[in-house]
Structures are given as structure tokens and as C-alpha cells.
Amino acid sequence: MGILTGRRRFNLICQHKCGVSLYMDVVSAGVARGVEGKVIVPYIEAAYAASIHIQPLVCPSSFLKFPFDKALAHCYSISMHEQSTNVFRKGWCFILKRLFILLMAIMLLIPLAAGCGTDTSTTGSSGGDTIKVGLNYELSNDLAQYGQASVEGIELAVEEINKAGGVLGKEIELIKQDNKSDPAEATNVATKLAKDKVVAILGPATSGNVKAVRPVVTENKIPLISGSATADDVTVTENGVAEYIFRTCFNDSFQGGSMAKFAVDELNAKTAVMYVETTSDYSKGLAASFKDVFTSNGGQILAEEYYQGKDKDFRSVLTKLKGYNADVIYVPGYYNEVGLIIKQAREMGITAPILGGDGFDSNVVPQEAGAAALTDVYFTNHYSADDTDQKVVDFRKAFNAKYNKDPNAFHASGYDEMYFLADAIKRANSTDPVKIKDALASTKDFKAVTGTLSIDENHNPVKSVVIVQWKGDKQEFVTRIEP
Amino acid sequence: MAVLLQQLLNGISLGSIYALLALGYTMVYGIINLINFAHGDVYMIGAYIGFIATALLGLGFIPALLLSMAISALLGMAIEKVAYRPLRNSSRIALLITAIGMSLLLEYTTMYIAGPDTRSFPTVLTNRQYSFMSGQVNISSMQLYILVISIMLMILLQFIVQRTKIGKAMRAVSMDKDAAQLMGINVDTTISATFAIGSALAGAAGILVGIYYNSIDPLMGITPGLKAFIAAVFGGIGSIPGAMVGGLLLGMIETLVSGYLNSNYRDAVAFVILIIILLIKPSGLLGKNTGEKV
Numbered sequence: 001m002g003i004l005t006g007r008r009r010f011n012l013i014c015q016h017k018c019g020v021s022l023y024m025d026v027v028s029a030g031v032a033r034g035v036e037g038k039v040i041v042p043y044i045e046a047a048y049a050a051s052i053h054i055q056p057l058v059c060p061s062s063f064l065k066f067p068f069d070k071a072l073a074h075c076y077s078i079s080m081h082e083q084s085t086n087v088f089r090k091g092w093c094f095i096l097k098r099l100f101i102l103l104m105a106i107m108l109l110i111p112l113a114a115g116c117g118t119d120t121s122t123t124g125s126s127g128g129d130t131i132k133v134g135l136n137y138e139l140s141n142d143l144a145q146y147g148q149a150s151v152e153g154i155e156l157a158v159e160e161i162n163k164a165g166g167v168l169g170k171e172i173e174l175i176k177q178d179n180k181s182d183p184a185e186a187t188n189v190a191t192k193l194a195k196d197k198v199v200a201i202l203g204p205a206t207s208g209n210v211k212a213v214r215p216v217v218t219e220n221k222i223p224l225i226s227g228s229a230t231a232d233d234v235t236v237t238e239n240g241v242a243e244y245i246f247r248t249c250f251n252d253s254f255q256g257g258s259m260a261k262f263a264v265d266e267l268n269a270k271t272a273v274m275y276v277e278t279t280s281d282y283s284k285g286l287a288a289s290f291k292d293v294f295t296s297n298g299g300q301i302l303a304e305e306y307y308q309g310k311d312k313d314f315r316s317v318l319t320k321l322k323g324y325n326a327d328v329i330y331v332p333g334y335y336n337e338v339g340l341i342i343k344q345a346r347e348m349g350i351t352a353p354i355l356g357g358d359g360f361d362s363n364v365v366p367q368e369a370g371a372a373a374l375t376d377v378y379f380t381n382h383y384s385a386d387d388t389d390q391k392v393v394d395f396r397k398a399f400n401a402k403y404n405k406d407p408n409a410f411h412a413s414g415y416d417e418m419y420f421l422a423d424a425i426k427r428a429n430s431t432d433p434v435k436i437k438d439a440l441a442s443t444k445d446f447k448a449v450t451g452t453l454s455i456d457e458n459h460n461p462v463k464s465v466v467i468v469q470w471k472g473d474k475q476e477f478v479t480r481i482e483p
Numbered sequence: 484m485a486v487l488l489q490q491l492l493n494g495i496s497l498g499s500i501y502a503l504l505a506l507g508y509t510m511v512y513g514i515i516n517l518i519n520f521a522h523g524d525v526y527m528i529g530a531y532i533g534f535i536a537t538a539l540l541g542l543g544f545i546p547a548l549l550l551s552m553a554i555s556a557l558l559g560m561a562i563e564k565v566a567y568r569p570l571r572n573s574s575r576i577a578l579l580i581t582a583i584g585m586s587l588l589l590e591y592t593t594m595y596i597a598g599p600d601t602r603s604f605p606t607v608l609t610n611r612q613y614s615f616m617s618g619q620v621n622i623s624s625m626q627l628y629i630l631v632i633s634i635m636l637m638i639l640l641q642f643i644v645q646r647t648k649i650g651k652a653m654r655a656v657s658m659d660k661d662a663a664q665l666m667g668i669n670v671d672t673t674i675s676a677t678f679a680i681g682s683a684l685a686g687a688a689g690i691l692v693g694i695y696y697n698s699i700d701p702l703m704g705i706t707p708g709l710k711a712f713i714a715a716v717f718g719g720i721g722s723i724p725g726a727m728v729g730g731l732l733l734g735m736i737e738t739l740v741s742g743y744l745n746s747n748y749r750d751a752v753a754f755v756i757l758i759i760i761l762l763i764k765p766s767g768l769l770g771k772n773t774g775e776k777v
Contacts (some may be wrong), residue, residue, distance in 0.1 A: 140594065140599040141599055141702070142601075142700070142702070144599045144600060145600065278747050305741075305746045305747075306745075306746045306747040307746065308749075308750075310702075310706055312692070312696045312698065312703075313493070313497050313696070315493040315497075315738075316490055316493045316494070316737070316738040316739070316741045316742040316746075317741050317742065317746045319486060319489050319490055319493060319742060320486075320741075320742050320743075320746075323486060336601055336698065336700075339697075339698065340696055340697070340698060343697065347610070347612060347621070347623055348621050349612070349614070349618055349621055364600075364601055364603075367601075367602075367603035367697075368601070368603050368696075368697050368698050370606075370697070
């Protein structure tokens with residue numbers, strides 16, 4: 001920048017041969033007012049650096065660009081005067097600017113300092129009077145409904161547990177983190193929770209995200225419990241069972257298979273088409289197990305088509321699927337797309353029953369599809385609010401009292417996760433994560449809202465599955481299928 | 484035959500939305516050589532304005548459409564004034580990054596205010612089904628609305644650009660900004676007007692999509708925004724008829740690929756076709772082959 005740095009202003013006068021003068025207001029430091037200034041500044045800068053005052057000078061025309069070349073090519077002289085008032089102005093500007101920067105710095109530092117303070121105080125209390133449990137959930141973006149519902153269930157459970165005197169005489173303290181429905185973010189959250197010295201992590205809600213987190217929790221030896229990650233390979237890897245991963249929900253082979261059995265036995269289906277989300281482990285897992293059981297029970301899969309998450313238009317594939325005239329359509333997907341698929345299918349005159357998995361359990365489905373489109377829509381689920389089991393009735397009542405709405409399956413599974421963990425901590429009689437892990441693995445006949453469960457050697461709970469129907473904007477309990 | 488007809492109908496209604504969005508990209512690119520990445524988010528805002536107008540204010544479809552277009556136009560002008568005008572003379576990469584920043588700002592501000600959840604539109608138009616060929620071909624009244632409104636807007640745009648004074652100014656500025664300025668055209672106003680018109684079209688597309696699919700969320704603009712940008716490039720960026728053709732063709736190709744080939748390879752096949760076309764005709768279908776100005 002040379003000599004022209006700092007915010008100084010100059011009057012620039014170009015005198016043309018014929019006597020016309022061009023006045024320009026140039027702010028230094030390369031910022032010029034007007035297009036003219038832009039062209040001239042580098043030139044002036046160079047000249048100014050050399051000799052302050054530029055005496056009769058002809059602008060080299062090659063230097064100037066169209067359209068000013070015509071106007072300025074024959075410049076006779078250029079002179080420059082610094083505006084006198086600016087010395088004063090600069091002084092004030094200078095002080096104000098520095099003050100402003102100082103203020104900004106203070107404002108930035110205050111929360112940081114405060115943050116540090118609270119951080120140290122919470123880590124200080126680890127192993128003290130609370131048991132810290134980390135929540136790694138989808139609280140924003142496209143799967144937010146699942147995460148938010150699970151966390152509501154967990155918070156209800158924690159409230160009840162703490163009111164009843166906590167676990168091992170200590171209160172449960174939740175450290176809630178948002179993984180933004182993103183596997184990479186979920187991994188970051190897990191690392192952060194491990195640093196916070198939590199005894200266990202609840203969540204994420206979806207299989208893909210749990211799998212992303214698996215290496216982190218295994219390395220840090222912290223047990224992880226998911227209430228809704230249903231993919232088969234969540235708890236089992238190529239090297240055998242994943243030691244630190246547990247779930248309170250059935251897995252996809254069981255879920256997809258149960259739906260296939262229901263389709264064959266109750267709906268008398270002989271043929272089926274599948275419409276699968278191409279990038280989702282959950283969707284592909286369900287489809288594979290549905291296909292297995294459906295074909296081994298004498299059914300026939302006529303076609304398998306794919307969509308992508310966040311798609312909005314499914315008409316072209318639905319047109320194709322309509323041509324197969326299958327008895328049932330299996331759409332193992334998540335609520336956002338499923339609502340739209342049902343709406344568009346019914347609009348196009350497809351009347352076959354539409355079947356799916358627990359991803360159908362969200363009020364977004366009737367909102368998107370419209371109540372009129374929800375006829376013959378069945379899905380497998382962990383729990384139904386209509387169930388008359390005492391445990392379910394009590395849970396529903398408590399949930400209603402706290403949130404003033406009816407719980408869905410994700411609320412129930414969140415609630416179960418917390419009690420499942422509390423039960424294991426009690427049996428382990430310790431807050432050591434490794435001992436908790438062993439206690440979790442040996443769970444037998446634990447009474448949960450979503451059914452009585454025992455953990456098998458693959459860390460899968462052995463429990464029943466519920467078939468629920470969307471009828472208009474209401475869910476109705478259809479039947480329960482035992483393992 | 485009936486299936487083909489149905490697929491073409493599906494393709495046209497998807498394509499006309501891409502086309503409406505692509506027009507905004509192409510107009511802005513034509514005039515200041517900027518790929519306005521915030522365009523898809525103006526479309527999202529348009530959908531949210533439509534949602535507020537119909538669900539909260541209880542307006543009908545046409546008033547909601549006009550309101551949404553008007554507010555989107557203002558938003559477009561504001562974005563240009565605040566984010567792009569101060570940088571107009573800086574390097575192109577700076578502008579591009581500002582556009583991406585603007586896009587994220589709009590997305591996450593909406594997410595902060597409206598929440599991340601998907602929302603559904605109230606029923607503002609009774610959706611009737613019309614069947615032909617013994618029920619094999621279905622078209623809904625909503626698809627017809629989309630088609631008619633898009634065609635009307637495109638005709639209106641063509642009229643504005645070709646027949647009005649401001650349209651003439653736009654064409655002049657896009658040809659040579661400096662020369663246009665020397666001829667007494669107010670470049671700032673003209674660029675503002677371009678942003679307003681492009682954004683109004685995006686707003687219209689937003690509310691149409693909101694009602695048609697009955698689902699809006701703060702990140703809904705990303706994918707259609709990218710697709711529309713591709714449609715604009717495909718048709719020849721900077722060319723208005725090109726954007727319309729590009730949008731419609733992209734919609735048709737996607738529909739036909741998932742309808743007749745494997746739906747798993749929809750985007751892959753669609754983009755391979757686009758790459759082939761761009762290899763043969765690098766300036767796009769209707770783009771002019773212009774050499775770099777010296």
C-alpha cells in the first residue's frame with residue numbers, strides 16, 4: 001500500500017488539454033469513489049510514492065480502460081491535494097475504531113470466560129453427587145422429529161427417577177447435544193461427551209448415526225444405548241458383537257419379517273412391490289428382510305424401486321409401480337418422504353395397501369398425506385398408545401401430564417432407554433462404564449413400556465412387535481406379533 | 484402409450500418448477516455474471532411466505548401467490564443491495580462466496596425462526612383428479628395450475644424483457660455494463676430490477692411447490708436450487724428461453740429415466756446425458772458462443 005495507507009482523502013484534479021478539469025474524490029488505501037477513481041488510483045499511488053506532487057504529466061492511454069480512455073487519454077496534468085480536515089477526522093476515527101474493536105473483543109471474551117468457568121465446575125462434579133448421562137440426538141434437520149421425541153421421553157424418565165431418589169443415591173444429570181441428523185456431527189458429539197466423562201450415551205436415534213459413533217464409544221469404553229436404531233449391523237460387526245452398543249428396540253430383520261408375515265397371513269398378499277430409500281441403511285435392511293420372509297412364505301416380489309432422501313416428486317416411479325398391480329406396496333422409509341409417497345400414490349389412483357416400518361410413526365405423515373389418503377396404511381412399531389397393558393397406561397398418563405399430548409413410539413423408546421440404563425447401573429452397583437456395560441448385556445426380563453425384553457448374545461432385545469394402522473389422522477392398534 | 488403420456492405429464496409438471504427457478508439463475512448470471520446460490524433459498528422463503536399467508540392470515544391462493552412474489556422480490560433486491568452491490572467490483576470468487584454465505588444465512592435464519600420441522604400447507608385449492616384413457620392417465624388440478632401459472636409467468640417475463648423499457652435496459656446492461664452506463668442507463672436500478680423479477684419467479688415456484696407437495700422445510704431450497712442451476716447451464720446460462728427449455732428437459736429426463744430405466748440411477752443417468760450435451764455444445768442448448776471480450 002505504501003504511502004497511501006490509512007484512511008486519507010484526496011481531491012484529484014485531472015486537467016484536460018482543452019481546459020476542462022475532472023475533479024475526483026479519492027479515498028486512499030485502494031478504495032476509490034466512482035469508477036474513475038478505480039482506474040486512476042494505482043497510478044497515482046505509484047506516482048505519489050515517488051514524488052508527492054505530480055507535475056505536468058500525460059496519462060499513458062494504454063493504462064486506462066474504456067470508456068475513460070477517450071476522456072482521459074489526453075490528460076494534461078494531474079494534481080492531488082490531501083483534504084485538510086481529514087487529519088482531525090482521522091484522529092477521531094482512529095480512536096473510535098480502536099474503542100469499537102476493544103468493545104467487541106470484551107464482548108467475545110465474556111461468554112468464553114463464563115463458559116470456561118461453568119465447564120470446569122461440571123467436570124469437577126464428575127463422580128460427585130450426580131451421574132452424568134450423555135444424549136447424542138437428532139435435534140435439528142431432517143430427522144429432528146425422532147430425536148426430539150426420544151429426548152422428551154428420556155427427560156420424563158429422568159424426572160421420575162430423580163424424584164424417586166435417583167440411582168445409587170445420586171441424581172441423574174443429562175448432557176444434551178444436537179448431532180444435527182448428521183453422522184459426522186454425531187461422531188464429534190460422542191467425542192465431546194466422552195471428554196465430559198459421561199457414564200453412558202443415549203442415542204443417536206437412527207442406525208446410520210449409531211454406526212458412525214460406534215468406533216468412538218468403543219475406544220472410550222462408554223456403553224451406548226439406542227432406542228430406535230433398528231439396522232441389524234448396528235450391534236453386530238464383521239468382528240462379532242459390538243461390545244459397547246445396546247438397543248432397546250427390535251432389529252430390522254425382525255421388523256421387516258413381521259410385516260411380511262402380516263401381509264401374507266392377514267392381508268392375503270401374493271405379490272408385492274418395494275419402494276426403498278437408496279441411501280438409507282434402515283430402509284435397505286427392512287426391504288431385505290421383508291423380501292426374505294415374503295418370498296419364503298410363497299409371496300412374490302415383482303419390483304424393487306428406489307428414491308432418495310429429500311425427494312419430493314415420486315410420480316414417475318409410482319406410475320411405473322402402478323403398472324405391476326401388486327397386492328401390497330412396501331415402503332420402508334422415514335416420515336418426510338413416506339407422507340408424500342402415500343399422498344401421491346393415492347392421488348394417482350393406487351389403492352393397494354401401503355406397508356412400512358416404525359419410520360411411519362410421526363404426525364408429519366397425516367399432515368403431508370392428508371387424512372383422506374390414509375386408508376390401508378399399516379406399519380410395524382415398538383408400541384401402540386392404544387395398548388391396555390398397565391405399564392403403557394401409566395406411561396401415557398405421566399407423559400400426558402408433563403407434555404399435554406399423547407406419546408408416540410419414540411417417546412416410549414426414549415423413556416425405556418433411560419430406565420434400562422438406570423436398571424443396569426443399579427445392578428452393577430457402580431458408575432463405572434465398563435461394569436454398566438456388563439450389567440446391560442446380562443439384562444433379563446426387563447419390563448419396558450415397549451414390551452418385556454431380554455438382551456441376547458448379539459445385544460438385540462428379544463421382544464414383541466406391534467402392527468399399527470394409520471386410519472385418517474389416527475393410529476389404531478391392529479395386532480401384536482411375538483418373536 | 485398411456486403410461487408414456489402419464490410420465491410426460493409428470494415430467495412437465497416437475498420441469499416447469501425447475502424452469503421457473505432456472506430463470507432467476509440465468510437472469511442474474513446474464514446481467515452480473517454471478518451464480519446466485521441464494522436463489523434456491525429465496526424459493527424457500529417464498530414457500531414460507533405462502534405458508535404464513537394461507538395458514539396464519541387465511542388468504543386465498545391468488546392473494547397468497549401475489550404476496551409471496553412481492554415479498555420475494557423485495558428480498559431479492561435487499562440481498563443484492565446488502566450483499567452483492569458493495570462487492571460488484573471485487574473479484575468473482577468473493578461474490579460467489581458471499582452468495583453461498585447468503586444462502587446459509589437465509590437457511591439457518593429461517594430454521595431459527597420457524598424451527599427445523601417440516602410444515603404442511605392448509606388446503607387452499609380443492610385438488611380434483613381428472614382421468615383419461617380409462618383411468619390410466621391422471622392429472623390433478625394442482626398440476627394444471629402449476630403448468631398454467633408457469634407458462635403465464637414465462638410469457639410475462641418474455642414480454643417484460645423484450646418489450647418494456649426496463650427490459651431493454653436489462654439487455655443493454657447484460658451486453659456491456661460500462662457502455663450502458665455511458666448511454667444514461669442507471670445500472671444499479673436495472674440490476675435491482677433483475678433481482679426483483681428473478682426472485683419473484685422463485686417465490687412463485689416456492690408457493691406452488693409448497694401447495695403441490697404439501698411439505699416445506701428450511702432446507703427445501705438446496706436440491707431444487709442445484710437442479711435449477713444445472714437446468715440453466717444445460718439450456719445455456721444467460722439465455723432466458725434456454726432456462727425454460729433446460730428446466731423442462733431436465734424434468735422430463737429425470738422422470739423418464741426413473742420411469743423406464745432404474746430409479747436408483749436417476750440422477751446419474753440424467754447427469755450423464757447433461758454432460759454429453761455440454762461436451763457437444765459447451766455453451767448449452769440455446770447459449771450463444773461468445774468469445775472472451777478483449
